[in-house]
Amino acid sequence: MKIAVDVMGGDFAPKAIVEGALLAANELTEQVRIVLIGNQADIQEVLGERTLPATIEIVHTTEVIAMGEHPTKALSQKPNSSIGVGFKLLKERVVDAFCSAGNTGAMHVGALFSVKAVEGLIRPAIVGFAPQVSGKMAVLLDIGANADCKPEMLEQFGEIGSLYAQYTHGVDNPRVALVNIGEEEQKGSLVAQAAHQLMKATKKYNFIGNLEGKELFTDKADVIVCDGFTGNVILKMGESIYDILKSRGVDDEFVNHMNYEAAGGSPILGVNGNVIIAHGISSPLAIKSMILLAKRQVESDVYTKIKQALS
Amino acid sequence: MKIAVDVMGGDFAPKAIVEGALLAANELTEQVRIVLIGNQADIQEVLGERTLPATIEIVHTTEVIAMGEHPTKALSQKPNSSIGVGFKLLKERVVDAFCSAGNTGAMHVGALFSVKAVEGLIRPAIVGFAPQVSGKMAVLLDIGANADCKPEMLEQFGEIGSLYAQYTHGVDNPRVALVNIGEEEQKGSLVAQAAHQLMKATKKYNFIGNLEGKELFTDKADVIVCDGFTGNVILKMGESIYDILKSRGVDDEFVNHMNYEAAGGSPILGVNGNVIIAHGISSPLAIKSMILLAKRQVESDVYTKIKQALS
Numbered sequence: 001m002k003i004a005v006d007v008m009g010g011d012f013a014p015k016a017i018v019e020g021a022l023l024a025a026n027e028l029t030e031q032v033r034i035v036l037i038g039n040q041a042d043i044q045e046v047l048g049e050r051t052l053p054a055t056i057e058i059v060h061t062t063e064v065i066a067m068g069e070h071p072t073k074a075l076s077q078k079p080n081s082s083i084g085v086g087f088k089l090l091k092e093r094v095v096d097a098f099c100s101a102g103n104t105g106a107m108h109v110g111a112l113f114s115v116k117a118v119e120g121l122i123r124p125a126i127v128g129f130a131p132q133v134s135g136k137m138a139v140l141l142d143i144g145a146n147a148d149c150k151p152e153m154l155e156q157f158g159e160i161g162s163l164y165a166q167y168t169h170g171v172d173n174p175r176v177a178l179v180n181i182g183e184e185e186q187k188g189s190l191v192a193q194a195a196h197q198l199m200k201a202t203k204k205y206n207f208i209g210n211l212e213g214k215e216l217f218t219d220k221a222d223v224i225v226c227d228g229f230t231g232n233v234i235l236k237m238g239e240s241i242y243d244i245l246k247s248r249g250v251d252d253e254f255v256n257h258m259n260y261e262a263a264g265g266s267p268i269l270g271v272n273g274n275v276i277i278a279h280g281i282s283s284p285l286a287i288k289s290m291i292l293l294a295k296r297q298v299e300s301d302v303y304t305k306i307k308q309a310l311s
Numbered sequence: 312m313k314i315a316v317d318v319m320g321g322d323f324a325p326k327a328i329v330e331g332a333l334l335a336a337n338e339l340t341e342q343v344r345i346v347l348i349g350n351q352a353d354i355q356e357v358l359g360e361r362t363l364p365a366t367i368e369i370v371h372t373t374e375v376i377a378m379g380e381h382p383t384k385a386l387s388q389k390p391n392s393s394i395g396v397g398f399k400l401l402k403e404r405v406v407d408a409f410c411s412a413g414n415t416g417a418m419h420v421g422a423l424f425s426v427k428a429v430e431g432l433i434r435p436a437i438v439g440f441a442p443q444v445s446g447k448m449a450v451l452l453d454i455g456a457n458a459d460c461k462p463e464m465l466e467q468f469g470e471i472g473s474l475y476a477q478y479t480h481g482v483d484n485p486r487v488a489l490v491n492i493g494e495e496e497q498k499g500s501l502v503a504q505a506a507h508q509l510m511k512a513t514k515k516y517n518f519i520g521n522l523e524g525k526e527l528f529t530d531k532a533d534v535i536v537c538d539g540f541t542g543n544v545i546l547k548m549g550e551s552i553y554d555i556l557k558s559r560g561v562d563d564e565f566v567n568h569m570n571y572e573a574a575g576g577s578p579i580l581g582v583n584g585n586v587i588i589a590h591g592i593s594s595p596l597a598i599k600s601m602i603l604l605a606k607r608q609v610e611s612d613v614y615t616k617i618k619q620a621l622s
Contacts, residue, residue, distance in 0.1 A: 133555055144492055147500040181455055181543040189458040189540045213547030217555060229500045230544055232492040236524030237545065241552060244444055244528060250563050254555060 001031060003294045004095040007038025008064040008082040009102020010282045014038055017101065018046040020287020025053050027288070032295055035059055035095055037082045061085050067280060071105035075113065083107065087114035090273045097274035097294040099265060101282040107275065108145060108268060115273035118303070120310035122153045124270030126228070126277070127164060128235045131257030132219045139165045139174075140216075142228035143235045143266060149227035151194035154178065155202060160269050160306050161223035162205035167300040169222070177211035177221035179230055185210070191227070199225075204309070217254070264289025267297060270306060274298055312342060314605045315406040318349025319375040319393040320413020321593045325349055328412065329357040331598020336364050338599070343606055346370055346406055348393045372396050378591060382416035386424065394418065398425035401584045408585035408605040410576060412593040418586065419456060419579060426584035429614070431621035433464045435581030437539070437588070438475060439546045442568030443530045450476045450485075453539035454546045454577060460538035462505035465489065466513060471580050471617050472534035473516035478611040480533070488522035488532035490541055496521070502538070510536075515620070528565070575600025578608060581617060585609055 005021055007014045021034050028034075033055050036043055040060040052058070063081040065074040078084055083106050086098040091114040100107050108126075117124050125142035132138055139161045146153060158176045165174035178196055180188040185196045187210065199207040211221055216234060226234070242258035256262070264286045265276040274297045278290045297303075316332055318325045332345050339345075344366050347354055351371040363369070374392040376385040389395055394417050397409040402425040411418050419437075428435050436453035443449055450472045457464060469487045476485035489507055491499040496507045498521065510518040522532055527545065537545070553569035567573065575597045576587040585608045589601045608614075 147492060147498075147503070179544060181458060181540055181547075187458075189538075192458070192540070213544035213549075214551035214554075216548055217551060227500075229492055229503070230541055233490060233524035233541055233545065234548060236492075237527055237548060238524075240525035240528060243525075244565060245561075245563065248563055248565060250556075250561055250566075252556065252559055252561050254559060255561075 001295065001298050002033045002035055002095040003291055003298070004035040004037055004086050004089055004098045005287070005291065006082045006086050006100035006102050007036045007043055009100040010278065011280045012282065013101065014042045015046050016282055016284050017287050018043055019284035020282070021056055021291065023284055023288040024291035025055050027292065028055065028295065030055050033057065034291060035089070037061055037086050059085060059089070065103050065106045067103055069103060069106065071103060071109040074103070074106055075110055083110055087111070090275070091115055096298045097276065099276040099278065099290050099294050101278035101280060101287065104277050107277045111268050111271045111273070111275045115271050115275070118270050118272060118307050118310050121156055121160070121270045122150070124268055125157050125160065127161070127267045127269050128231060129263040130216055130224060130234070130238070131254060132217055133254060134219045135253070135257070136219065137169070137257070137263065138222055138224050139169070140224045140231055140234065141269060142226065143231035144228045145268070146228040149191060151191055151198055154191070154195035154225055154227065155198035157225045158199050158202070158207060158223065159204050159309065161225060163305050163309055164269055164302055165222045167302040167305050168296055171222045173206050174222035175208045175220070176205050176223040176225060177208050179224060179226035180210035181212065183210055183212070261286040261289060263293065265293050271303070272307060273303060312606065312609050313344045313346055313406040314602055314609070315346040315348055315397050315400055315409045316598070316602065317393045317397050317411035317413050318347045318354055319372070320411040321589065322591045323593065324412065325353045326357050327593055327595050328598050329354055330595035331593070332367060332602065334595055334599035335602035336366050338603065339366065339606065341366050344368065345602060346400070348372055348397050370396060370400070376414050376417045378414055380414060380417065382414060382420040385414070385417055386421055394421055398422070401586070402426055407609045408587065410587040410589065410601050410605050412589035412591060412598065415588050418588045422579050422582045422584070422586045426582050426586070429581050429583060429618050429621050432467055432471070432581045433461070435579055436468050436471065438472070438578045438580050439542060440574040441527055441535055441545070441549070442565060443528055444565060445530045446564070446568070447530065448480070448568070448574065449533055449535050450480070451535045451537070451542055451545065452580060453537065454542040455539045456579070457539040460502060462502055462509055465502070465506035465536050465538065466509040468536045469510050469513070469518060469534065470515050470620065472536060474616050474620055475580055475613055476533045478613040478616050479607055482533045484517050485533035486519045486531070487516050487534040487536060488519050490535060490537035491521035492523065494521055494523070572597040572600060574604065576604050582614070583618060584614060
């Protein structure tokens with residue numbers, strides 16, 4: 001198995017990325033190879049006197065897509081950027097997963113242009129993880145790829161989210177819920193009401209009904225479906241509560257699970273390959289978590305399961 | 312000043328309401344009268360051997376609108392219910408505010424049918440309070456009256472929210488922000504993008520731009536505008552984090568401010584009168600807080616300011 005990591009992406013690149021890869025390599029067997037994509041000299045500078053373990057290799061690139069660049073323009077103008085090369089290797093199946101803490105838009109567009117969306121899926125979604133009081137993590141999607149969603153998109157998010165929970169989290173018959181502002185099916189926005197009906201009618205997964213904001217963490221569901229606007233607000237609000245409480249000296253396991261570093265990355269789900277994006281501020285610990293997440297995803301072969309389910 | 316309270320509304324009515332009113336009366340001067348609207352015998356049973364202080368009076372009613380009843384139907388069929396009588400007294404200016412922890416829909420519809428929406432306002436909103444790390448509370452609206460919002464509605468929520476922060480919270484030139492999933496004005500849902508342009512163009516208040524989920528509690532804004540779907544999810548997620556952390560033994564002032572009991576109630580803003588709704592599970596402490604909130608609102612005369620601003 002080969003997991004490619006963009007060394008040049010993220011606020012603390014390349015240092016945080018290289019250090020994170022070293023941490024991950026320590027925990028992985030030699031069956032898992034990490035491919036660092038980025039400038040060799042920069043990587044060497046981070047390493048200093050150290051040498052890379054045999055399980056880490058470098059693919060040298062010279063160009064970088066910066067955080068603020070226009071995704072489509074940057075990708076077409078910089079095919080030899082670390083993101084451009086990462087997707088090339090993923091498309092050619094040289095690597096099994098591609099991870100980056102860089103330009104999120106470029107990662108999203110890159111995935112759609114290279115490995116492409118799974119046929120039959122209206123739009124891929126970005127997955128976040130919502131900590132539950134039991135210690136488990138619920139699959140939350142979409143967290144920002146699609147600010148506006150049609151009911152049909154939400155219905156499909158339930159399906160791909162359910163497959164993700166089943167194959168990656170090992171949950172049998174995952175409980176899928178729809179974020180809404182009331183228990184009853186006639187409650188909520190027009191989109192949520194229509195999505196509820198579609199999800200209720202589907203036989204593809206175990207829809208358990210609406211889930212309110214107060215139930216996001218109470219182990220009610222394994223998969224939590226919402227539009228990317230709502231999901232993004234939920235995710236960032238959770239992260240900020242972690243930051244605030246940490247700075248106030250609160251040390252609680254549930255709160256600690258709201259730390260973005262715990263999951264490390266957010267899969268783009270519904271494309272023909274394993275693509276994971278991480279927070280721009282990613283620390284070495286976050287990068288390590290992202291690589292371990294990529295490994296679990298590759299092992300679960302979830303993207304193939306999704307492809308088969310939708311074909 | 313007279314503040315009317317529905318004794319029959321809420322999961323723990325009438326006990327929690329009567330006890331809450333007694334707590335509030337203890338903290339108020341004799342210029343503030345509390346009017347308990349509900350069944351006299353039920354109130355007496357709660358009181359037992361105790362007698363009401365001179366500042367609390369009873370308006371006896373026999374009918375009750377239950378939590379699950381259809382708002383419009385219940386209001387027309389039960390004009391002598393505690394909610395029906397409360398709005399009658401509010402409309403006739405016998406009381407200066409009407410508060411209830413009962414059927415939210417009936418309170419919303421009752422407000423629209425009796426004192427009515429302020430002329431010029433597309434739709435009233437329900438206000439919540441978002442605790443800030445400084446200890447202040449930001450005005451958050453809408454938290455559930457309008458699951459679907461047009462950009463023009465959000466623009467107006469900025470205006471009435473700004474007036475609320477100015478007159479009730481005493482904030483000079485309140486900073487108004489729009490909940491969105493990115494800093495840049497072209498980010499977010501179509502509605503958020505269009506609302507941003509309207510808010511940017513307005514001279515009626517101090518619009519400071521988008522606010523992300525991670526900035527809901529960081530003292531960035533005094534007024535936080537969003538659709539009622541997003542606002543409801545934010546509010547209930549916050550309440551649940553309080554519940555979870557409390558049950559886990561976390562005692563932190565910021566967390567404690569997420570307790571619904573701290574604010575006690577949510578004003579319906581943009582109607583011709585002071586109407587406040589409370590959580591169904593309201594405790595005596597929450598009811599007390601709601602009555603004190605009603606007092607501040609009456610003193611600020613904010614609904615008249617809103618009426619004047621929109622005329």
